[in-house]
Amino acid sequence: MSDQPRKFEEFRVSQKLGEGTFSQVLKVKHKASGKFYAMKRFRKRFNSTFEEIQNLREIQALRRLNPHNHVIDLIEVIFDQKHGVLALNFELMDCNLYELFLRKNVVIGESKAKNYFFQICTGLEYMHSKGIFHRDIKPENILVKDNTIKLADFGSCRGIHSKQPYTEYIATRWYRSPECFLCYGVYNFKMDIWGAGCVLYEILSKAPLFPGSNGLDQLHRIHAVLGTPSAKLLQKMLGQVILAT
Structure with missing residues (x-):
């Protein structure tokens, strides 16, 4: 990660790689060096100092996780304090x-599917060992280069030991584990494993495993394949919810 913060005007936008509700990702070229990066530029304007920006959850998580073969490398944080514009170069x-x-x-x-899945699981195991879970494992957040897999987009991550309940509406619906629907925000790092399993199925079949049209339909599709939770399990889940609230 660069020690000296660079400025937006030092980069030229080459193309848009993607966008979401909270940010857009741009392919940018550093004018002086000619190097290319993926710049995640946030839509939100931050009324903060450069030092305060370093405490954002996503930045803190990436600093804790980098470097690792299967986690995207954060190169630098770029912040225009005057206009409140924040970007991360990867x-x-x-x-x-x-x-x-x-x-x-x-x-x-x-064989290659197994290799890719092994890399995904290696990244998840490392991330969880560092006390972080991703909360949005899906094909769009798993990047590839020269057959190397890297986990990306840590905007939804949380600490494994942070206080429950968490946000109920988390993870993209098709990759959301059942407890995220049923437990009022009481879930943990195991949801990442569920998401990874859904991704493996999609790698092999090129179709989503549980393509629910809404939350109720999603649960119906999961139960149709895996069965419904037993009364004992539901009682246990209810007890966890009560303890967490």
């Missing part, structure tokens, strides 16, 4: 899993 990857397997119509065999 290493530039080739594409995400969604683009690789669905848009580019790439067919892979079981």
Whole structure:
């Protein structure tokens, strides 16, 4: 990670790579060095100092996790304090899993699927060992370059030991674990494992495992494949909710 903060005017935007509700990702070129980066530029304006910005959850998590072979590298934080504009520069990857397997119509065999899944699980194991869980594992947040997999977009991450309940509406619906629907914000790092399993199915089949149209339909699809929770399990889950609230 760069020690000397650089300025926005030092970069030229090459193309838009993607966008979401809270940010957009741009391919940028550093004018002086000619190096390319993936710049995550936030839509929100921050009334903060550069030092205060360093305490944002996403930045703190990436500092704790970097470097690792299967976690995206945060290169630097860029902040225009006058206008409150914040961006994070990351290493530039080739594409995400969604683009690789669905848009580019790439067919892979079981051996490569196992290798990719192993890399995903290695990244998750490391992340969890550092006390962080992602909360939004999905193909779009798993990046690829030269057959190396890296977990990305830590905007929704939380500390494993932070106080429950958490935000109920979290993770993209198709990859959301059942407890996120049923437990009023009482869930943990295991939701990342559920999401990874859904991703593995999608890598192999090129179709989502549980493509629910809404929360109720999502649960129905999960129960149709895996069965409904037993009364004993539901009672246990209810007890966890009561303890956490």
